[in-house]
Amino acid sequence: MSAPAVRPLLDRRPWTFYALTALFVFYVLALYGPMLCIYLLSFQDLRGGLVFPMKGLSVHWFVDLFTQVRTGDVKGSFDRSIKLAVLVTVITVAVSFLAGMAFRRRFRGDTVVFYLMIGSLVAPGLVLGIGIGLLFQFFHLEPSWFTSALGAQLSLTLPFGVLVMFAVMSRFDRRWEEAARDLGASSWQITRMVVIPILLPGIVAVALFGFTLSYDEFARTLQTSGSLNTLPVEIWTMTLNVTSPSLYALGTVTTIVSFIIIGLCLGSIAQMQKRRALHKASH
Amino acid sequence: MAGKAGNIELAGVCKSYGTFTAVEGINLKIPDGAYCCFLGPSGCGKTTILRMIAGHEDPTEGEILIGGENVVGLAPTQRRTAMMFQSYALFPHLSVRDNIAFPLRVRKASKEEIAKRTDAMMEKTRITELANRLPGQLSGGQQQRVALARAAITEPRVLLLDEPLSALDEQLRIQMRQELRRMQQELGITFIHVTHTQLEAIALADLVVVMEQGHIKQFGPAREIYATPKDRYVAEFVGGQNVIKCTVERVNGSSATLAAPNVKGIEIPLGGKRRIAEGDEVDIAVRRDDLKLHRPEKGGVGPGTTGISSRVRGVEYQGYFVKVMLDALGEQDFIAYIPEREFFGDPLTIGDVVVATWSAERSLLLA
Amino acid sequence: MRVPKSLTSWFYVSPLLLVIIPFFVMPIIVVIAASFMQGDGFGGILPTFTWENYQGVFSEQLTWNLYVSTVKFTVLTWFFTLIIGFWIAYYLVFHIRSELLAMGLFLLCTVPFWTSNIIRMISWIPLLGQNGLVNMALVGSGVVKEPLKVLLFSDFSVVVAYVHQLTIFMIVPIFNSLARVDKRVVEAARDAGASRWDIMRRIILPLSRSGIALGSIFVISIVMGDFFVVKVMSGGNSASVVAALFENISVLQYPPAAAHAVVLMIVVVIMIGAILRTVDIRKEITQ
Numbered sequence: 001m002s003a004p005a006v007r008p009l010l011d012r013r014p015w016t017f018y019a020l021t022a023l024f025v026f027y028v029l030a031l032y033g034p035m036l037c038i039y040l041l042s043f044q045d046l047r048g049g050l051v052f053p054m055k056g057l058s059v060h061w062f063v064d065l066f067t068q069v070r071t072g073d074v075k076g077s078f079d080r081s082i083k084l085a086v087l088v089t090v091i092t093v094a095v096s097f098l099a100g101m102a103f104r105r106r107f108r109g110d111t112v113v114f115y116l117m118i119g120s121l122v123a124p125g126l127v128l129g130i131g132i133g134l135l136f137q138f139f140h141l142e143p144s145w146f147t148s149a150l151g152a153q154l155s156l157t158l159p160f161g162v163l164v165m166f167a168v169m170s171r172f173d174r175r176w177e178e179a180a181r182d183l184g185a186s187s188w189q190i191t192r193m194v195v196i197p198i199l200l201p202g203i204v205a206v207a208l209f210g211f212t213l214s215y216d217e218f219a220r221t222l223q224t225s226g227s228l229n230t231l232p233v234e235i236w237t238m239t240l241n242v243t244s245p246s247l248y249a250l251g252t253v254t255t256i257v258s259f260i261i262i263g264l265c266l267g268s269i270a271q272m273q274k275r276r277a278l279h280k281a282s283h
Numbered sequence: 284m285a286g287k288a289g290n291i292e293l294a295g296v297c298k299s300y301g302t303f304t305a306v307e308g309i310n311l312k313i314p315d316g317a318y319c320c321f322l323g324p325s326g327c328g329k330t331t332i333l334r335m336i337a338g339h340e341d342p343t344e345g346e347i348l349i350g351g352e353n354v355v356g357l358a359p360t361q362r363r364t365a366m367m368f369q370s371y372a373l374f375p376h377l378s379v380r381d382n383i384a385f386p387l388r389v390r391k392a393s394k395e396e397i398a399k400r401t402d403a404m405m406e407k408t409r410i411t412e413l414a415n416r417l418p419g420q421l422s423g424g425q426q427q428r429v430a431l432a433r434a435a436i437t438e439p440r441v442l443l444l445d446e447p448l449s450a451l452d453e454q455l456r457i458q459m460r461q462e463l464r465r466m467q468q469e470l471g472i473t474f475i476h477v478t479h480t481q482l483e484a485i486a487l488a489d490l491v492v493v494m495e496q497g498h499i500k501q502f503g504p505a506r507e508i509y510a511t512p513k514d515r516y517v518a519e520f521v522g523g524q525n526v527i528k529c530t531v532e533r534v535n536g537s538s539a540t541l542a543a544p545n546v547k548g549i550e551i552p553l554g555g556k557r558r559i560a561e562g563d564e565v566d567i568a569v570r571r572d573d574l575k576l577h578r579p580e581k582g583g584v585g586p587g588t589t590g591i592s593s594r595v596r597g598v599e600y601q602g603y604f605v606k607v608m609l610d611a612l613g614e615q616d617f618i619a620y621i622p623e624r625e626f627f628g629d630p631l632t633i634g635d636v637v638v639a640t641w642s643a644e645r646s647l648l649l650a
Numbered sequence: 651m652r653v654p655k656s657l658t659s660w661f662y663v664s665p666l667l668l669v670i671i672p673f674f675v676m677p678i679i680v681v682i683a684a685s686f687m688q689g690d691g692f693g694g695i696l697p698t699f700t701w702e703n704y705q706g707v708f709s710e711q712l713t714w715n716l717y718v719s720t721v722k723f724t725v726l727t728w729f730f731t732l733i734i735g736f737w738i739a740y741y742l743v744f745h746i747r748s749e750l751l752a753m754g755l756f757l758l759c760t761v762p763f764w765t766s767n768i769i770r771m772i773s774w775i776p777l778l779g780q781n782g783l784v785n786m787a788l789v790g791s792g793v794v795k796e797p798l799k800v801l802l803f804s805d806f807s808v809v810v811a812y813v814h815q816l817t818i819f820m821i822v823p824i825f826n827s828l829a830r831v832d833k834r835v836v837e838a839a840r841d842a843g844a845s846r847w848d849i850m851r852r853i854i855l856p857l858s859r860s861g862i863a864l865g866s867i868f869v870i871s872i873v874m875g876d877f878f879v880v881k882v883m884s885g886g887n888s889a890s891v892v893a894a895l896f897e898n899i900s901v902l903q904y905p906p907a908a909a910h911a912v913v914l915m916i917v918v919v920i921m922i923g924a925i926l927r928t929v930d931i932r933k934e935i936t937q
Contacts, residue, residue, distance in 0.1 A: 020741040034773035051781045095665040102662030120674035124875025127911040131677025151673035175372035183386035184360035197376045212764035235768050251769035258765040276419050
C-alpha cells in the first residue's frame with residue numbers, strides 16, 4: 001500500500017489552539033495598537049488633531065514640545081525624571097540585593113518584614129502620598145522630588161525589586177558559595193567574584209524594574225514631588241489642558257526612552273544567558 | 284613531617300542538629316595517602332562527616348585531627364583540604380580556565396603563576412582543549428575533571444569528594460572511577476570519597492567505612508569488608524552474601540552445629556572471637572559464589588559440607604555468571620552465583636529442586 | 651566569636667527597613683492619626699481628637715455610591731483580567747511547543763508594563779473617541795448610524811483601560827505557576843483516560859490557583875487604590891473612593907480624606923486577607 005500514513009494524533013492541534021491563538025493575537029494587538037496610533041499621530045504637521053486621519057507628516061509637535069512655554073516645563077521635568085530614575089535604580093538594586101541575601105534563610109521576624117514589604121507594594125499610592133506629605137509637614141520639611149518623592153517611589157520599587165530578587169535567588173545554588181569558600185575565598189570575594197556575577201542577569205532585571213517604575217511613577221509622586229514636577233506628573237497636567245498632538249509627541253518621546261532602557265536590559269540579559277546556555281548538542 | 288601531613292584522625296566526633304543526632308561517637312584513623320570510601324545509605328551521616336572534615340560544619344563534640352593537628356574551627360583553606368561537591372558546583376559564569384584559576388586568584392597569586400599552574404593542572408587532568416568553554420557547555424565527565432582540577436590546584440593534603448560519580452551515567456561512571464584512582468595516585472594525597480554505591484567503594488578504596496544511622500559499622504580494607512562482614516547490616520549492605528538466621532543446636536569445641544527453620548545440621552567453625560551457647564540465636568553469612576547447586580539424585584552431602592534442599596524460584600542471566608534464586612529461607616533471599624559455563628552444562632529452570640551446598644569452613648559467624 | 655545568623659539577616663534587611671518604615675509605616679500611621687483629628691480648613695491639622703471625620707464618612711449617601719462604583723470597577727476588571735490572563739498564560743505554557751518562542755511571546759506581553767501607564771491610557775483617545783478609529787469602522791460598516799459616545803469617557807473606557815493595564819499582573823503569576831507543572835503529569839492524566847476537560851478541571855486549574863490568587867491581589871489592590879484611570883478615562887463622569895479622596899485633598903480637607911483612606915485600606919486589607927487564606931503567598935513567592 002502506498003497510501004500516506006495517517007498523521008499521528010499528537011501532531012494535530014486541537015481547535016482550542018486556534019481559538020487561543022486568535023485571543024493572543026487580539027491581546028497583543030490591543031496591547032500595542034493604541035500606542036502605535038499615538039506614535040503615528042505625533043508626526044502630524046501644524047494642522048494635526050487628536051484623531052485620525054493623519055494630517056501631514058512632520059516633527060512640528062516635537063519641536064513645539066521643547067520650545068513652547070505653554071506646554072509647561074517639559075525639558076526640566078524630563079531631566080528630573082531621568083535623574084530620579086537613575087537614583088532610584090541604584091538604590092533599588094543595592095537594597096534589593098541585600099534584602100534578597102537576607103531572605104535566603106529564615107530569620108526571626110522575617111514574616112513581619114515580608115508582609116510590611118507586600119503592604120508597601122499594594123498600598124494605594126495617593127494615600128501614601130498624603131501620609132508622606134503630612135509627615136513632612138509635621139517635621140517641617142519641604143517636600144521635593146529628591147527627598148519625599150524619592151522615598152515614595154522607593155516604597156514601590158523596593159518591594160518589586162526584592163520580589164524579582166526572590167525569583168532570581170531561588171535558582172542560586174548554595175553550593176557555589178560553599179565551593180568558593182572551600183577554595184579559599186573570603187566573604188567579600190565570594191560576593192564579588194561568585195554571587196554578583198552569577199546573579200547579574202537578575203540584578204539587571206531589578207534595575208529594569210527600578211528604572212521604569214520610577215520613570216513612569218505617578219500616584220505616589222503626585223503629592224510628594226514638591227514644587228518641581230516629574231515627567232508623569234507633567235503629562236498628567238497636560239492631559240488636563242493640552243489638546244494638541246504635542247501630548248502625543250511627549251508620549252512618543254518618553255516611550256522611546258522606555259524602549260531604549262528595556263532593550264538595553266533585556267538585550268544584556270539575553271546575552272548573558274546565551275553565553276551560559278547549555279549546549280548539550282555539542283557533546 | 285610533610286609526608287605525614289594528610290593523615291586524618293576523628294576522635295569522639297558527634298554532630299547533632301537540635302534534637303536530631305546526625306553522627307555519634309565516630310573514632311577513625313585514616314593514614315596519609317589513602318583512598319578512603321564512606322559507604323552507607325542516604326541519611327546515614329556520611330556526608331556530615333565529610334563536611335566536618337572539610338570545615339563546612341563544626342562537630343558538636345570531639346576532635347578532628349589532620350596531620351596530627353586539631354583543625355576544628357579552622358577555615359577550609361587553613362586545613363588545606365579541598366572539596367569536590369556533588370554535581371560539582373562549577374561556577375557557571377567562568378570558563379574552565381577561570382574556574383580552575385579561581386582558588387589562586389582569591390589567594391592573590393601573580394598573573395604568571397596563575398597561568399603557569401592552571402596550564403599545568405589542565406594538562407594533568409587532560410582538559411587543555413576545553414580551557415575556554417563554560418561549564419554549561421561540558422559533558423558530565425568533563426565537568427568532573429574540571430571540578431577535580433579546581434579542587435587539586437591548591438595542592439591540598441586531603442581531597443574530599445561528595446558523591447562524585449552520582450551525576451554520571453553508568454558507562455561514564457566506570458571510566459571516571461578509574462580516572463579518580465589515577466589522579467589520587469598521581470597527586471599522592473588522601474582522598475575521602477562518600478558514596479552509597481557498594482561497587483564504587485569496593486572498586487576504588489583502600490579503606491572502606493560502612494555507616495548506619497550516624498555510627499560506623501565496620502572499617503577496613505575493601506576485601507575485608509566484602510569477604511568478612513562483621514554483622515548482618517554490613518553483609519546485606521555490601522552484598523554478595525546470604526545471611527541466615529540460625530539457632531545453636533550443639534557446640535563441639537572448635538565448631539558448632541546450627542539449625543535454621545527449614546535446615547538442619549549447619550556446621551560452622553568457631554574462630555574464638557565470639558562465645559556462643561546452645562539455644563543462642565545467631566546470624567551466619569555464606570557467600571553467594573561459594574554455593575554449589577546439585578540435582579538431588581546425584582548423591583548425598585560429603586563430610587565438612589552443608590547442604591540445603593531447595594526449589595529454584597528464579598533465574599537471572601548476568602553474563603559471566605548466573606544468579607539463581609532459591610526458596611530455602613522462605614521469603615528471605617537465598618541466592619547462588621553460578622559460573623555461566625557451569626550453569627549451562629545442566630541448566631536449571633524455575634521449580635526445579637536442587638541441593639545447595641557449601642563447604643563448612645566458608646560460612647561466617649556474624650556478630 | 652560568631653555573629654548570630656539572625657543578626658546578619660537583620661543587617662542585610664536594614665536598608666530595606668530604612669525606606670519602608672519612614673515611607674510606608676509612618677505615613678500610614680500619620681494618616682490613621684490624622685483621621686481622628688480636626689482640620690483648620692487651610693490644610694493644617696489641629697491636634698484635637700474627634701470622631702467627626704468617620705461620622706462624615708459613614709453618614710453620607712455618597713460614600714456608599716463611591717464604594718458601589720469602585721467595587722463595580724474592581725469586579726469587572728478582576729473578571730476580565732482573570733479570564734484573559736489565564737487563557738494567555740495557559741496558551742503560552744501548554745500550546746507553544748518551543749520554550750524559546752514561549753519566552754519571547756511572554757516578554758512581548760510584558761514589555762508594555764515597563765512603559766508609561768499614562769501614555770498607554772491617552773493612546774485610547776484616537777481609537778475610542780467620537781471620531782476615533784472604532785467609531786469610524788462601526789459607522790463605515792453600517793453597524794451603527796451615529797458614532798457611539800459611550801466608547802470614551804465612560805465606565806466602559808475605564809474598564810478597558812484597567813484591563814489593558816492590569817492583565818499582565820494575572821499573566822505573570824499564572825504563567826509562573828503553570829510553568830512549574832510537570833508536563834508529564836498532564837501526559838499521565840491523558841494516559842489514564844482523562845478528557846481535556848478533566849485535565850483542565852482536575853489538574854491545571856488547581857495547580858494555577860496560587861498564581862490566580864497572587865494576580866488577584868495585585869489587580870484588586872491596584873483598582874481599589876486607583877483614582878487616576880477613573881479620572882482620565884471617565885472624563886470626570888465616574889467616581890471612585892480614591893478619586894473622591896483626591897477631590898478632598900485638593901480643597902485641603904486632609905482629615906476627612908484620611909478617614910476615607912483608612913476605611914478604604916481596611917476594606918482592601920479584608921479582601922486581600924480573604925484571598926491570603928486560600929494560598930501561602932510567602933511560599934509561593936520565595937518557593
